Amino acid sequence: MSDLFPANPNRLDPYKSYAFLVFLSGNTSPAAAVSGVGPVRRYSDVVEYRQGGSAITLKSPGRTHYDPVVLTRGITQDAEFEDWANAAQVLTGGNPSTSLSKLRKDMAIVLLNEERQPVRRYLFYRCWVSEYQALPFLDADASTTAFEHITIQNEGWERDTTLAEPQEQ
Secondary structure, X not given: OOOOOOOOOOOOOOOOOOOEEEEEOOOOOOOOOEEEEEOOOEEEEEEEEOOOOOOOOEEEEEEEEEOOEEEXXXXXXXXXXXXXXXXXXXXXXXXXXXXXXXXXXXXXXXXXXXOOOEEEEEEEEEEEEEEEEOOOOOOOOOOOOOEEEEEEEOOOEEEOOOOXXXXXX
16 A cells, blocks of 8 residues: 555655635635645744853744745736735825725635545635736737736645545546
């Protein structure tokens, strides 16, 4: 029996990065047309100290930092990204347009297997948009999709360990 995939001992390959869903604030349907996510990364400061009379430097963990996550999607008529980014915008002249009830959202990123079954879920807390790119560089000579991007700050994330490995057919 495989230790890598206990429910699917015949599976040898790791999961692919192209199949995923993004959910915002407990929505039951995923955010529309998201084509890129990442990276999901955290790191802890290193606190160094020495005991008196010792030449050895000891190390312990300090504060943990959670990097922002970037969501990319093709531009559509869906204004969900823009509306969320606008919740943190402050207009010229000092008149804030901040809507505190719309500023922060929780988020989930779900990795899927080839059968589109959820295999990993990451939960992000107290997220808000710190950067919004409404349009890419537009080029009349290119035949590419126009993408918008949001950079999402978060106050921590964790893997949802309640999601069990699905039985693959």
